[in-house]
Amino acid sequence: MDEGKPAGPKAKWWSRPASARSASADASANADSNVGTVAAADADAPREADPADPADPADPADPADPAVAAEPGPPVARSAEPSQRIPEPADQPQPRHAPDPYSTPPYGGPGPWALAPPVQRPVPVPTPRGAPVANGAGVPTQPPPPYAEQPQQEPHTPDQPQPPRHLHQPQPSPHPNQPPQWLQYDPWGAPQEALTHHGGPGAPGASGGSGRGKGGRRGTLLVGALLIALTAGGVGGGIGAYIERNGGLTTVELPQAAKAGDAEGKGRAPDSVAGIAASALPSVVTLHVSGAGEQGTGTGFVLDGQGHILTNNHVVEPAGTGGTITITFSGGETAKAKVVGKDSGYDLAVVKVTGVAGLKPLPLGNSDNVQVGDPVVAIGAPFDLQNTVTSGIISAKERPITAGGEKGDGSDVSYVNALQTDAPINPGNSGGPLLDSEAHVIGVNSAIRAADTGSGLEGGQGGSIGLGFAIPINQGKRVAEELINKGRATHPVIGVTLDMQYTGDGARVGTKGSDGPAVTPDGPGAKGGIRPRDVITEVDGQRVHNGQELIVKIRAHRPGDRLELTVTRGGRKQAITVTLGSADGT
Helix, strand or coil: CCCCCCCCCCCCCCCCCCCHHHHHHHHHHCCCCCHHHCCCCCCCCCCCCCCCCCCCCCCCCCCCCHHHHCCCCCCCCCCCCHHHCCCCCCCCCCCCCCCCCCCCCHHHCCCCCCCCCCEEEECCCCCCCCCCCHHHCCCCCCCCCCCCCCCCCCCCCCCCCCCCCCCCCCCCCCCCCCCCCEEEECCCCCCCCCCCCCCCCCCCCCCCCCCCCHHHHHHHHHHHHHHHHHHHHHHHHHHHHHHHHHCCCCCCCCCCCCCCCCCCCCCCCCCCHHHHHHHHHHHEEEEEEEECCEEEEEEEEECCCCCEEEECHHHHHHHCCCCEEEEEECCCCEEEEEEEEEECCCCEEEEEECCCCCCCCCCECCHHHCCCCCEEEEEECHHHCCCEEEEEEEEEEEEEEEECCCCCCCCCCEEEEEEEECCCCCCCCCCCEEECCCCCEEEEEEEEEECCCEEECCCCCCCCCCCEEEEEHHHHHHHHHHHHHHCCCEEEECCECECCCCCCCCEEECCCCCCCCCECCCCHHHHHCCCCCCEEEEECCEECCCHHHHHHHHHCCCCCCEEEEEEEECCEEEEEEEECEEEECC
C-alpha cells in the first residue's frame, strides 16, 4: 500500500493564518474541540496556487476557504518575505513545534500545526460464491476512491457519555453505492483487526480460494511441523527399541573363555567326574538285544583287546539262542556280538564282537578296598540314552540282595553281595561300570530298589530313588574269566539244603533235600560236622539272619576257600570250619 500518498484529487490544506480577531475567535470557540478541527496559520512558507485545483488560487483571501469565510473582516496584507509578515497576537495559540526552516510539511502535506492526513487501508470485500477473484486476493482491482473529507465530530463535554468503542466498529463509506474497501489508519489510535476475511469463498486462507494468508501459511507450517515431529518420533522410537533389544546397531560379540581342553579330558583333574568320564567313555558300549518276542537295552564295557564285553545276564536273556545283539560304541560305531557265556546265579554274561580294531579295555579295580563314602561314577544308557554319566558315593558294602525269580522255580534267582550306591541308576544302566576315583571298575551295575515294585534287576520302571546295587568287580572278574575260558561259571557250595521257610534268626539246615538227605554225604558240610536242624548264625564272624544271606555270603567266595561258621545246636553254639566245594553253574 502507498501510505501517506494521495489516492485522488489533491486535498485542500488549511495553511493560511487568519486575522487576529478571527483567530482569537476561532481559538476561543474551539478550545474544547479536537485538534483536527483547529485552523492554524502557516508562518513559514508562502502559499502558492495549485494549478490542479481551480478553487485554490494564490489569492490571500480565498472565499472558498472555510477558515476565511467563517467571519468577514478586512483583508490581511501578506508579504512575499517572511520578515514582512505581520506578527501574530500574543493570545493566539503558538505552534507546538519549531518552524521548519525549509518549509517542508510532514508527509508531503500541511504544516506543523495540522494533523497528518489519515492513512487508509483496504477493506476486504466479500466475493459472491462463484465470482472470479481479482488478483487472487479477494479485492477488486478498480482504483480506490479519492480521499473524502472526514466529518467534523462534535466535541463532548465531560458530562456527556462517550459512545462505546469497538475494535471492529464499522466506518461509514464515502461512497454509499460502493462497498468499503479501505479502513482509516490512525497510528495513535487503538489497534484494529488484521486485514483478513473469514468465511467467504475466494478469501485469503479460505478453503477453495487461490490465495493463502498468514493464517493459512501458519496452519500449513504447523501441520508440516507436526508431521515431521511424528515421523521423527516414530523413527527414533523404532531405533531405540532396536538398540534396546540388540544392545546397539552393530553385531554383538559376547566375551568367552578360551578353550581349555577337549573330549579326552584335557584341562580336568583325572579324579574329577569329568576326568573319569572322559577316560572311561570310549570303553563303554550300549547293547540292543532282540529275539523270542522280546527286546531290551543295556550297557557293557570292554574287558580286553580281543572284543570281550562284560554285561548282565538279564540284559542278553531276550536274545535266547537265535536272537541278535548289536553293540554301539561311544563314538557311534556298531557291531554284531555273540554270547560267550552267562550265569543266572551271578547275573553276569560275556559277549564278544569281531572285526573291530582299536578297542580300549577298561581297567579293573579291587572291590575289597572300597570304603563307605568313596566317590563313584556310573555310566550307562538309561532308557536308551547312551553315554549317560551320573555320580554318587558308596552307601554300603556287602548288601545281600536277591533278584529275578520270574520263572518260579528259582533257577533265575540271583544272589548278590552287592555294593550299594546313591549314584542314579535306571533301566538301561544294567551291565554298566561303577568306577572309582581312578576310573577303575569296582562294580557292575545290576539292580535298583524301585518305589513301586521293590527290589529287582531293573524290575521297576519308577526310576532311581537313590538305591542302586552293583556286583563287586572281584566276583565279576572271577565269573568273567570262567565264562571266557570254560563257557560256564562255577559256584562255591557247602553241600547242605537249607529250610527257606524258617522264620527264626539265622539259616537253618533242612531235614530232607530235594532228591536226598539235607546234608550231602562226603560234601564240604558233612566233612565239617554240619548236621540237619543246625542253625548257622555267622560266617567269618558276620551275622546272617536268613538262608538268602547265607547263600550270598558263600557265593562271594571262590571254590576251595575256607570259611569259619558259627552254628547253634540244642541251644549251644559251636564253630565249624568248612572248605568250599564247587558246583556247575548250569
